[in-house]
Amino acid sequence: MGDKGSFTDDELVSLLKEGNSPAFESIYNRYWDRLFDYTHKRLNNTEICEEVVQEIFIKLWEKRETLVLTTGLMNYLFSAARYSLIDQYRKQLLQNTFIAASKNKPGADNSTEDNIFVKDLQRYLEDLIGSLPPKCRSVYELSRLEYKSNKEIAEILNISEKTVEGHLTKALQRLRLGMGDVLVLLIACLLK
Template sequence: MSTFSKFTDDELLLLITQGKVGAFEEVYERYWAKLYNSAHKRLDNHAICEEVVQDVFVKFWEKRFQINVSSALSSYLYTAVKYSVIDYYRRELLKNTFLTDKRSQSPLDNSNEENIFLYDLKKHIERVVESLPEKCRKVYQLSRNENKTNKEIAVLLNISEKTVEGHLTIALKSIKASLCIVLIFINAYLENYFF
């Protein structure tokens, strides 16, 4: 049982705005399954539901010092999930529209360029992983490099599975954020190449 388990949501929120990781972990433990179920009613896809909920928690943690919750914490989190689901559908619609527009174009053989790009991308991700906090980096490496399950990682590091999920979420969010810059350059390249 967490030392924060007896705290109310309002007390936890105050502690989170002060940067208390334990309070955040308690909110994560308290609401993860409920938020997942809420997302699942709208998405009906396990992996995407997990990603939506993880993104909500990552954004919540990243904005902890600026957070202004005027209603109950649970309402805030459920609303965040609702808007994340809407964003997911919006991205899918845009992606499907883009794919439909591009189907008529012939594929180009860029295997050497693709290999160079993939190598550079892998090196970029490795640098991002190395910059993560130690425990977060260790959890990510055990999961992705050694193919350990969350349960195995939790046992190895003597932490809860939810904490493992939290560390993976933070690691993946950091990688995604760093890749935004790469994607901007790719987008500029593709626009120049195709248009």
């Protein structure tokens, strides 16, 4: 077999599905740095980013025989990275919420800590929004960030109002699901 570096992603995926470890190694070498850079720009924690990227490749190898790529290998890997980052943000937020709640003392000045927490929460929400499917995200942003009516959104995106409602419902469900753990902890902390 020739040099795996000259193979296309689709060819490498076909070989990977057959259990070809050199094909996996080529995919790993081709995408590891790019995935690390992508995660590091967003998380800025070398150890966690290395762990995230390693986990993506472990899962790729484990799922190689049943792997179905509808949008290509690169999109699959970067989507996996995005979802892993969201999980990391969720863990970080939960940890920060717990720490903030345990340190919360009457009369203490927690303004800096509160600001950091709010920024973390905002970044987490932005990543959740960014993980929505493109149409869904566009509808959500037009509705919630630009305060457009469903009718205006339908005209802008050239879709029906019912489709706008469907996308908005889907977006809100996914955001509620993604924020679920964080909201439960926030409420618990506020009730203390």
